[in-house]
Amino acid sequence: CSSKYVLSQMHPMWQGPLVVPGGDRQSPIDIAVRKAVFDSELKPLVATYDPQTCQQIWNNGYSFLVEYDDTTDKNTLKGGPLQDKFRLCQFHFHWGESNDWGSEHTVDRRLFPAELHLVHWNSDRYTLFEEAVMEENGLAVIGVFLKVGKRHEGLQKLVDALPAIRHKDSIVEFNRFDPGCLLPANINDYWTYHGSLTTPPLTESVSWIIMKQHIEVSHDQLAVFRSLLFTSAEEVQKSMVNNFRVQQPLRGRTVRSSFT
Numbered sequence: 665c666s667s668k669y670v671l672s673q674m675h676p677m678w679q680g681p682l683v684v685p686g687g688d689r690q691s692p693i694d695i696a697v698r699k700a701v702f703d704s705e706l707k708p709l710v711a712t713y714d715p716q717t718c719q720q721i722w723n724n725g726y727s728f729l730v731e732y733d734d735t736t737d738k739n740t741l742k743g744g745p746l747q748d749k750f751r752l753c754q755f756h757f758h759w760g761e762s763n764d765w766g767s768e769h770t771v772d773r774r775l776f777p778a779e780l781h782l783v784h785w786n787s788d789r790y791t792l793f794e795e796a797v798m799e800e801n802g803l804a805v806i807g808v809f810l811k812v813g814k815r816h817e818g819l820q821k822l823v824d825a826l827p828a829i830r831h832k833d834s835i836v837e838f839n840r841f842d843p844g845c846l847l848p849a850n851i852n853d854y855w856t857y858h859g860s861l862t863t864p865p866l867t868e869s870v871s872w873i874i875m876k877q878h879i880e881v882s883h884d885q886l887a888v889f890r891s892l893l894f895t896s897a898e899e900v901q902k903s904m905v906n907n908f909r910v911q912q913p914l915r916g917r918t919v920r921s922s923f924t
């Protein structure tokens with residue numbers, strides 16, 4: 665997908681404006697579990713991914729992205745809170761310098777060591793990711809919390825590729841990776857709310873779908889994430905850690921849950 669040519673403008677240590685002027689649908693947020701409203705109308709989520717359409721993995725100076733061919737409807741997300749069909753463009757992570765923090769969303773103020781984002785755009789209404797990014801119903805991002813525990817076998821292929829993209833703007837070919845292997849066993853228990861991108865341009869175009877169930881990765885796997893650099897080969901090295909945005913005000917929004 666073509667998000668590549670713009671993301672690298674991001675300053676690595678970007679924590680960005682605390683609140684976007686006039687923005688009342690900013691992300692991430694804290695999910696207060698007891699205030700979430702069960703919505704029985706929420707449908708099961710249907711994610712269909714084709715590992716063959718995986719194209720490259722690269723360091724954009726803020727996170728690392730695994731990008732998919734989104735010129736056809738091979739990787740789709742529908743159902744859940746979504747009215748339309750969405751196409752997977754890329755997935756990436758946010759993490760901390762220690763296992764005590766790193767996620768963007770929190771659950772009853774609880775922080776996780778990392779958070780996975782699977783980024784999809786509305787291919788029923790738009791023809792390009794960049795178009796969809798600017799529209800209220802343009803994007804759907806699945807968030808999955810990571811906890812430190814047993815090694816995640818599916819993640820290891822991705823971890824093994826990271827040393828090759830240690831520096832900002834480095835990229836390697838990466839194929840046959842099934843993003844479905846990073847989803848928790850139960851994808852039908854989730855919270856959903858309307859929000860924004862958590863990095864510039866912070867557009868309020870995202871239907872967030874945050875999984876209740878986390879996935880487990882090993883301490884060593886997470887340590888390899890932290891071996892990445894925000895900086896390019898010529899710059900003074902800065903470890904790629906703490907690449908998360910702080911929680912934003914809820915501004916009266918309701919978080920719905922698909923489970924009671």
Ligand SMILES: NS(=O)(=O)c1ccc(Cc2ccc([N+](=O)[O-])cc2)cc1
Binds near residue numbers: 667861
């Ligand atoms: N962290 S997140 O909210 O899931 C997120 C998802 C995707 C992106 C990528 C991106 C989003 C928008 C643009 N743009 O419009 O210039 C460029 C890149 C940025 C951030």
Ligand SMILES: [Zn+2]
Binds near residue numbers: 756757758781
């Ligand atoms: Zn993200």
